[in-house]
Amino acid sequence: MAHFVIIGAGECGARAAFALREKGFDGKITLVGSEPHAPYERPPLSKAGLVGNVDPKFIAARESYETGNIRLLRGVTATGLDAAAHIVTLSDGSDLSYDRLLLATGASARAFPNAPAESRHIRSLRTYHDAVTLRAVLQPGKRIAVIGGGFIGLEVAATARQLGADVILVEGLERVLKRGVPEDIAHLVAERHCTEGVDLRCGVSIESLTEQGGKAIIRLSNDEAIEADLALVGIGARPNTELAESAGLVIDNGIAVDDRLRTSAPDIFAAGDCCSFPLTIYGGRRVRLESWRNAQEQGTLAAANMLGADEPVSAVPWFWSDQYEMTLQITGLADGAVAHLRRDLGEGAFILFHLDAEGRLIAASGIGPGNTVARDIRLAEMLIAARAHPNPAALTASNVKLKTLLAA
Known part of the structure; x- marks a missing residue:
């Protein structure tokens, strides 16, 4: 019986697992996730996930995995990949042999250079655990410093203000949303945040980010020091390519795949935030997209192509953000x-x-x-x-x- 293994139990990996069943695959499916939770939606983490005692928004009910005969491994990571032998090694010491493998390893929040690696007062937002940690601080009387004026930083700033926390946002570039958002729209977003009381600082560089006396300390290039109960680092994400690199797969701003989501190794596919791919509609330009819908669509497409469909990537990129x-x-x-x-x-x-x-x-x-x-x-x-x-x-x-x- 054929065995398909999916590494990464996020949006992309979970969608791929269910799509395999929907498309008639009757072999074994193993979905490997590093978090203790069943697969959940990430977009709510910077919005509703920061408000009150909100559980994760699960992609599917837990019994759906049993009904679909999908083996879900939680709290386990893939530590090794032998592409020639078709074997994945897991953190619990076990091995999985596969006929087809999908790498849906996603991305991780970029750390601020030289900042403390483990700090209660310097955080990022990528997982449900991160959101739970942030909840305790987003309340009246607390001061939140947001580093980075991208979607995550701005969404957290909006949620924090709605919960009554004081917010200062520092962006090194001359405006927020510099990457991929027109200036007219970015200006309107910035005005809305300022109206809500966000202290917005653009074009300001940060010399250091440290922790002292139970506070995060942000020292700017003009020698000003900002003290906050919590500093949220939102300076982008990096693709999780370590497993693919260890197996010798080609890396190019993520795991490099063709327009069918095939990697450089036989029987290994990659999809979602972790991979870069050519977009025919833009002349074959290679892109990597960090978006909820792209993860969904590529999970479904990867499932089809793992079954031999040979369908190209054709979707037009789409992004969204809710603020206030x-x-x-x-x-x-x-x-x-x-x-x-x-x-x-x-x-x-x-x-x-x-x-x-x-x-x-x-x-x-x-x-x-x-x-x-x-x-x-x-x-x-x-x-x-x-x-x-x-x-x-x-x-x-x-x-x-x-x-x-x-x-x-």
């Missing part, structure tokens, strides 16, 4: 755009359409309260997938429905 009452959504990759056209949607919501030099729509970015931008971002995603060259005037005219452009 605002939702930010981005589809596509705006690198190389030469035109940025704005469509106002009312209620303070708007979308920016990003076109390349040939007039092709390559990305769209929107922000607004609730779900005000969701429908048009979805239609923009479909236009991007169709490699459309829409009429610029029609894109900006709020009385012209995007659906008509898609039909054209």
Whole structure:
């Protein structure tokens, strides 16, 4: 009987396990997870997961693994991989032989250089355990220092303010959301945080991050020292490639896979945050995406290709972030755009359409309260997938429905 092993019990790995069953695989499936919990959703960790005594939002009920005959190993890590022998070694000393292997090892929060490795007052947010630790500090009278003005840092800052904690956010670049978010939208986000009382410091470098007297101490390049009850480090994530590297797999900003999610070793696939892959819709550009939907989609695609489907990666990238009452959504990759056209949607919501030099729509970015931008971002995603060259005037005219452009 064939045995498929999945290393990594996050969004991607869990989706792949269930997709294998849905696609008719009747062999053995082993899903290996390093955390003590069953697979859970990570996006709520920076939002609802920080509020009150909230349990993880599980991807599937525990009995679903038994019903699906999926062997779920929790609290165990893969410590070795022999690609030639098709054997994975686990931290409990056992070995797993496999016919096909999926590496869905995800990513880990980047540590601040030279900061204490183990500190109650200097934390990151990547796991449910991290969220539980943060909860105790996010309350009135506490001061939280957030290092990094990306999605995680800003979402935690918003949640902390809503819970009554004082927040100071330090970003080394000249603005927040520098990576992949247009300046107009980033400016609106920054204004919203400032209105809520976040002390926002951009263009400021940090000389050191230490712990002293039960506080986190952040020393800036101008010699100012910031004291906080907790410092949250949100400076990005690094792909977990150690296992793949030990087995000699090709690494290129993550585990390098082809457009079918195949690694450089036979019978080994990789998917989700840990891998980089070519996107045909962007000329074969190799990218690595850290997003919830990408993890879902690639888990399903990897399952299909492990079963011989030979289907290429075709999804258009999509990201989202909730902060206060605002939702930010981005589809596509705006690198190389030469035109940025704005469509106002009312209620303070708007979308920016990003076109390349040939007039092709390559990305769209929107922000607004609730779900005000969701429908048009979805239609923009479909236009991007169709490699459309829409009429610029029609894109900006709020009385012209995007659906008509898609039909054209």
